[in-house]
Amino acid sequence: MRRCAHCATPLGDAEGAEFCCAGCRTAFRLVHDLGLENFYRLLPDDEQLSRPDTAGDYRSWNSDDFLREFASCDAAGRWSVRFQVAGLNCYACVWLCEQAAAKLTPAAEFTLNFATGIAELQFDGDDRPLANLTAALARLGYQATPVRPGEALPLRTDWLRLGLAAFCAINTMSFAWVEYLATPGTVESELSWLLRGLSWLLTTLSLCYSGGPILQRGWQDARRVRPSIDSGVALGLVAAYGYSSWHIRPAGAVYFDSITAVIALLLAGRLLQKRVLATAERQLLQGTTDAAAYVRCLAGDCERFVPRSTLHQGDLLRVLPGEVVPVRCVCVAGQGEISLESLTGEAAPQLCMPGTLVRAGAVVGTKALTLRAQEDGLGHYLDEVRRVTRRLLLDKGKLGSLADRLAAAFFWFSVAAAAVTLTVTWVLLTPEIAVARTMALLLVACPCVFGFGAPLAFAGCGAHALQHGVAFKNQNAIEGLAAARRALFDKTGTLTAGAPSARLLHEDVAGVSLPLLHAMLGQAAAASAHHVPQAIAAWALQNLPAPQTLADASVTEEMAAGLTVTAGHHKLVLGHPRFVQKLLSVPLGAEVNTRAQVCLAFDGRLISTFAVDDPLRPEAAALMAALRGLGVIPQILSGDRGERAEDVGRQLAVEATGDLSPVAKALAVVGLKRAGPVLMVGNGFNDALAMGQAQVGVATMAASSAAKLAADVTLLRPDLMDLVGAIAMSRAAVQAVRRAFVFAAIYNSVSMALAASGLVSPAVAAILMPLNSIMVTCVIRASIVRAPKSSRMEAS
Amino acid sequence: MTVLLVLIPLSVAMAAVGLGAFVWSVRNGQLDDLAAPPERLFIEDIEAIEDMVTPPKR
Numbered sequence: 136m137r138r139c140a141h142c143a144t145p146l147g148d149a150e151g152a153e154f155c156c157a158g159c160r161t162a163f164r165l166v167h168d169l170g171l172e173n174f175y176r177l178l179p180d181d182e183q184l185s186r187p188d189t190a191g192d193y194r195s196w197n198s199d200d201f202l203r204e205f206a207s208c209d210a211a212g213r214w215s216v217r218f219q220v221a222g223l224n225c226y227a228c229v230w231l232c233e234q235a236a237a238k239l240t241p242a243a244e245f246t247l248n249f250a251t252g253i254a255e256l257q258f259d260g261d262d263r264p265l266a267n268l269t270a271a272l273a274r275l276g277y278q279a280t281p282v283r284p285g286e287a288l289p290l291r292t293d294w295l296r297l298g299l300a301a302f303c304a305i306n307t308m309s310f311a312w313v314e315y316l317a318t319p320g321t322v323e324s325e326l327s328w329l330l331r332g333l334s335w336l337l338t339t340l341s342l343c344y345s346g347g348p349i350l351q352r353g354w355q356d357a358r359r360v361r362p363s364i365d366s367g368v369a370l371g372l373v374a375a376y377g378y379s380s381w382h383i384r385p386a387g388a389v390y391f392d393s394i395t396a397v398i399a400l401l402l403a404g405r406l407l408q409k410r411v412l413a414t415a416e417r418q419l420l421q422g423t424t425d426a427a428a429y430v431r432c433l434a435g436d437c438e439r440f441v442p443r444s445t446l447h448q449g450d451l452l453r454v455l456p457g458e459v460v461p462v463r464c465v466c467v468a469g470q471g472e473i474s475l476e477s478l479t480g481e482a483a484p485q486l487c488m489p490g491t492l493v494r495a496g497a498v499v500g501t502k503a504l505t506l507r508a509q510e511d512g513l514g515h516y517l518d519e520v521r522r523v524t525r526r527l528l529l530d531k532g533k534l535g536s537l538a539d540r541l542a543a544a545f546f547w548f549s550v551a552a553a554a555v556t557l558t559v560t561w562v563l564l565t566p567e568i569a570v571a572r573t574m575a576l577l578l579v580a581c582p583c584v585f586g587f588g589a590p591l592a593f594a595g596c597g598a599h600a601l602q603h604g605v606a607f608k609n610q611n612a613i614e615g616l617a618a619a620r621r622a623l624f625d626k627t628g629t630l631t632a633g634a635p636s637a638r639l640l641h642e643d644v645a646g647v648s649l650p651l652l653h654a655m656l657g658q659a660a661a662a663s664a665h666h667v668p669q670a671i672a673a674w675a676l677q678n679l680p681a682p683q684t685l686a687d688a689s690v691t692e693e694m695a696a697g698l699t700v701t702a703g704h705h706k707l708v709l710g711h712p713r714f715v716q717k718l719l720s721v722p723l724g725a726e727v728n729t730r731a732q733v734c735l736a737f738d739g740r741l742i743s744t745f746a747v748d749d750p751l752r753p754e755a756a757a758l759m760a761a762l763r764g765l766g767v768i769p770q771i772l773s774g775d776r777g778e779r780a781e782d783v784g785r786q787l788a789v790e791a792t793g794d795l796s797p798v799a800k801a802l803a804v805v806g807l808k809r810a811g812p813v814l815m816v817g818n819g820f821n822d823a824l825a826m827g828q829a830q831v832g833v834a835t836m837a838a839s840s841a842a843k844l845a846a847d848v849t850l851l852r853p854d855l856m857d858l859v860g861a862i863a864m865s866r867a868a869v870q871a872v873r874r875a876f877v878f879a880a881i882y883n884s885v886s887m888a889l890a891a892s893g894l895v896s897p898a899v900a901a902i903l904m905p906l907n908s909i910m911v912t913c914v915i916r917a918s919i920v921r922a923p924k925s926s927r928m929e930a931s
Numbered sequence: 932m933t934v935l936l937v938l939i940p941l942s943v944a945m946a947a948v949g950l951g952a953f954v955w956s957v958r959n960g961q962l963d964d965l966a967a968p969p970e971r972l973f974i975e976d977i978e979a980i981e982d983m984v985t986p987p988k989r
Contacts, residue, residue, distance in 0.1 A: 226970035249967035289963040295954060302950040306943055326935055333943060 371581030471502030596868035612847035
């Protein structure tokens with residue numbers, strides 16, 4: 136198949152076309168003009184780039200206002216600006232951006248961090264290369280969004296904490312083993328003092344700097360009488376530290392090595408989790424930031440397409456159905472629905488009329504709205520999305536919250552056990568022994584497994600999934616996908632190729648100006664995100680004479696029904712037969728047979744009918760079989776006409792329902808949900824409601840931003856079979872967490888019993904503590920690694 | 932065994948030098964991006980290839 140020479144989008148059979156859009160042609164020419172053709176050789180074969188958008192004005196990036204807000208200046212007068220670059224797919228993209236920067240702004244220093252997608256540009260105050268560079272990056276298909284100083288910094292502090300903890304742990308452990316291995320009494324007292332003194336120093340360092348955040352959080356949670364995992368860990372660490380400091384003289388029991396080892400292992404696990412979350416967040420944001428990168432700004436009578444970052448408070452905007460509101464606005468004209476579902480989870484759309492306040496990130500429903508911005512566009516929408524995404528990412532799943540509940544119960548249990556041990560041994564034996572045993576008990580009761588196991592399993596699963604083309608939004612998504620027993624699919628664009636072709640069934644165009652008709656169909660396709668106008672426009676391109684230029688045309692669209700184009704005194708209606716009939720208010724007559732799916736009316740008269748065919752994706756049948764193999768029942772919920780949905784259902788041998796409006800789809804999901812967990816796979820704005828209602832919403836790669844925002848899982852590759860791999864991976868992760876919990880419950884009970892009976896000496900604790908964490912890591916690692924990672928593996 | 936009284940602090944001091952090197956590398960951003968540098972290693976080679984003018988594969 137022919138592909139776009141720049142972004143590799145399949146072009147179909149169109150003769151002579153080398154590019155899918157004007158933006159790609161510009162990008163290709165720019166790459167050639169800069170002498171960077173090697174980019175296309177560096178790209179992996181299956182990589183599809185994001186399409187560049189030629190519109191866009193980054194001139195404001197050179198303004199003083201911009202620099203004051205986003206740049207920092209050092210003493211030597213050198214400016215430094217950081218911005219997020221969206222659309223980075225692989226290293227070839229990083230190479231292209233860096234090389235382009237080197238050629239365009241040789242005096243400035245440009246670095247692009249592939250892990251975070253954040254670029255930093257350093258330049259002298261006099262030459263301002265920012266606007267030039269960001270506009271060039273946009274033409275290449277990479278959109279820049281500024282980052283405020285102090286935001287989205289790399290994890291340097293976490294690395295430093297971990298580094299210090301590891302340093303302290305290794306030294307303290309090596310000192311401790313001198314005493315463990317020597318025959319009692321043979322270590323000279325000077326040497327013993329030296330070793331213990333150094334260990335105390337290192338442990339104090341480790342506890343204060345590296346363990347500081349754990350102690351702080353543990354104390355805060357305990358004070359609110361909601362002890363968390365950190366409270367248990369902090370209690371164990373502080374008890375062991377206090378006791379060891381008191382018994383620092385030679386021959387006393389000290390636990391310095393256990394304390395430092397626990398801190399180092401906990402920090403390692405948490406750093407790993409943070410890195411995976413950051414990567415997942417970037418992958419998820421990539422699809423959503425593009426959504427409102429450009430906005431329609433109304434100035435006087437003309438409408439300009441400008442980058443969001445140049446938007447100012449008080450500007451007028453027009454937002455079309457399906458588009459995302461870029462900043463907080465107040466509605467000034469138009470009346471329609473807005474959906475806040477991607478922001479709040481509230482499924483019912485809200486009515487918006489002049490005077491209504493609209494939050495950034497809201498999705499406009501059926502009617503275009505004119506809004507007045509209440510804040511500047513610089514970074515605001517992104518901030519909102521990022522806040523929401525981060526909340527979702529940090530939102531703990533059921534097992535995560537189960538871990539919290541268990542940790543709280545375990546905290547109280549270990550406090551009670553410590554109290555009982557203290558009292559009993561105090562009465563029966565000496566106070567000295569009582570304190571020693573209680574401290575040992577508190578240390579081994581430290582619930583590392585709870586703090587370590589679940590995050591590790593989910594982070595591991597998330598990282599594996601990312602490598603295999605699936606981004607999980609949070610733990611809930613992983614748990615939900617593992618539990619799902621029914622998979623609901625949207626048809627158009629999800630199970631089908633989504634690039635349908637129109638077939639003319641009947642035509643009566645006598646007296647209609649064909650160039651005008653062609654031009655109006657082109658307007659319809661440009662204004663709508665729906666596939667039918669696109670297919671009809673593609674048909675027009677092949678079969679109608681070249682379009683004439685239109686002075687003024689306006690398009691109004693009704694979701695999932697059709698649209699109207701008005702140009703001068705001419706009116707064109709395109710859509711579902713029912714929609715066209717409603718607007719024409721005359722019976723369509725016998726010429727519209729049942730096969731017709733789309734009717735076209737011009738100036739109140741039906742002029743043609745079309746059938747629109749959309750072939751099934753090649754992997755659809757294999758996907759259904761693989762899902763059944765996993766015990767998941769596939770089913771189709773389509774907004775398309777009933778017979779078309781049933782036809783596809785017959786081909787794939789699955790139950791299929793058609794004629795569902797977005798709300799009916801969501802209601803169907805609610806009904807099916809009662810029978811067991813469901814997952815909903817979709818790609819469009821009309822699926823977003825249903826995806827929000829299902830336990831897990833899955834968005835395909837080509838999904839609209841509304842669907843991606845509503846989804847818990849996003850497929851990053853076009854292949855639907857990745858879903859099968861994702862289910863297998865999520866099941867493995869949940870299984871691993873369950874195993875770790877069982878293991879932890881047994882392990883901690885046994886070790887606490889041992890401590891209470893006085894069998895846990897510092898040497899035994901030194902072995903038990905890290906061994907515990909390492910064993911849990913191995914259990915989880917083994918469970919995840921054994922999971923089938925490739926969907927192909929699962930299918931074969 | 933008194934030599935240990937010198938050797939042990941010395942070993943800690945040497946390890947501290949290692950820690951110092953680690954702190955320096957973190958502060959200099961060496962650990963900020965662990966994904967791109969390994970790839971960069973190979974790309975420099977490609978740039979050096981003579982046949983820069985060969986047409987792109989697409």
